[in-house]
Amino acid sequence: MTTNSSPQLWLYDTTLRDGTQREGLSVSIEDKLRIAKRLDQLGVPFIEGGWPGANPKDVQFFWQLQEDPLKQAEIVAFCSTRRPNSTAATEPMLQDILAAGTRWVTIFGKSWDLHVTTSLKTTLEENLAMIRDTIEYLRSQGRRIIYDAEHWFDGYKHNPDYALQTLEAAIASGAEWLVLCDTNGGTLPHEIGQIVQDVSSHLSFVTCQETMTKDNGQRIIPQIGIHTHNDSEMAVANAIAAVMAGAKMVQGTINGYGERCGNANLCSLIPNLQLKLGYSCITEDQLTQLTEASRFVSEVVNLAPDEHAPFVGLSAFAHKGGIHVSAVERNPLTYEHIQPEQVGNHRRIVISEQSGLSNVLAKARSFGIDLDQLKAEAKEILQRLKDLESEGFQFEAAEASFALLMHEALGGRQKFFEVKGFQVHCDLVEGKETSNALATVKIAVDGKNILEAAEGNGPVAALDAALRKALVNFYPQIATFDLTDYKVRILNGHTGTAAKTRVLVESGNGRQRWTTVGVSTNILEASYQAVVEGLEYGLLLHSQAEAAVKAST
């Protein structure tokens, strides 16, 4: 828990700049604005919005934010130092930076002599001049400077004297933050900690001798920041090592998006820094928005969320093993490192062949069924679950089917309808992309037999349509049900066409979604089981909702 006396750390989000350097991630201006506003709400104090000279989208983004500014965050424009053998005042990109109208600017410069001579093809002296001129010029235009020392750790390891000279150039010209970058992501935590300590001691010596003054006459004592990449899967650990060695700014991205293997993931860094190390980054209230913010950003950038992401993933607090569930039910501390609610996540109990009685009892409670006094029935359900999973069923993603199985075992499964039989006929016409399918179903509702037929652009769509057509007169609510996803998995592929198929069907009613499962050697039969259970579970939800309304009136 953080208190008023918790040491302050400054978060710096670069999702909109370094994050968009991830392969496969592209955002519109509108997307960038939505993300910036979400990060602002989350309480991130610095948000790097992009590189205004690099593309028209980033230019436009900063202009739009001038019209409609953020509430609390500083929006930061990013750029390189001027090019070799030019002047800062005539560098077009620096004019774009000024036009972006931000108070803060991040300038990245070269720390590694190899990069100076190879990438920039210039002299070590000219690189120092590029850093100095650029920062001095931007300061003369009223900007405050964060200096990103690109390839800092590699540069320092190869030529520490020169690397330190680049930082001294940044200090002498008035940078307020010196952000040490592990650009290639190859450094390990012990090296990061040691090098940050070395730099801190060197800087206290340098800043005693030479410090700039701000416009208000105060001395500028630059502080250290850290920017890490995940190429060695160390980005978060490295950022933490830097903080423990004295860094006061932490740069990263939501969900760890970034070039190659990504940047330090703020969704892991923030809770680690705040809950484990006692630093103050955002308020406790804002921390409870972290999971939602992570999912919001993945939705906007159109990338599936990582379900196994620490802290914010769907599975981050999902308990599957029976032993774990039993203990967590007694005390969550037994298998959870933090309370999921602290980061806006929640505990989940997963049902599978790895379950024990505790999983079944907990899941029953979540369905509103009290099995605690019915141990024999619960054991039977557990055995049935294990038997079905050994036949290829999988209930962890198909909880609606498991709920129906429970009702069945307890003798309370409501029979909304009975399928007496079905037939599907497919026409495959050469040259046509989709097949035409016709399904006929025979069902019984309340003792009445109904025969219905429907077409679809595939056999499952036709079967689903025929079932709905037959049922809708009895259950009008079926018109609101949707089949939202359909997944097929071949279970024992080595047996060729005799392989078993598992079908998962996700259905919805506009408010809730549920998943059902079917397994058979015949894909149509497996689909039929899952589709029928999907309709049945939807009807069950509807009747439970009606009963709840009745009970409350």
Ligand SMILES: CC(=O)SCCNC(=O)CCNC(=O)[C@H](O)C(C)(C)COP(=O)(O)OP(=O)(O)OC[C@H]1O[C@@H](n2cnc3c(N)ncnc32)[C@H](O)[C@@H]1OP(=O)(O)O
């Ligand atoms: C570590 C990082 O993540 S840094 C950020 C990297 N991000 C990006 O590159 C994304 C945005 N980039 C772009 O849109 C383009 O690369 C631009 C607009 C910046 C530059 O485009 P171009 O002028 O066509 O150059 P190009 O992309 O080939 O980059 C190489 C140039 O950058 C120069 N350069 C590289 N780093 C620096 C630096 N720190 N300071 C000054 N110039 C630099 C090189 O010297 C080279 O110049 P040259 O072509 O005159 O020899």
Ligand SMILES: CC(=O)C(=O)O
């Ligand atoms: C500046 C930056 O993004 C890096 O060095 O990785």
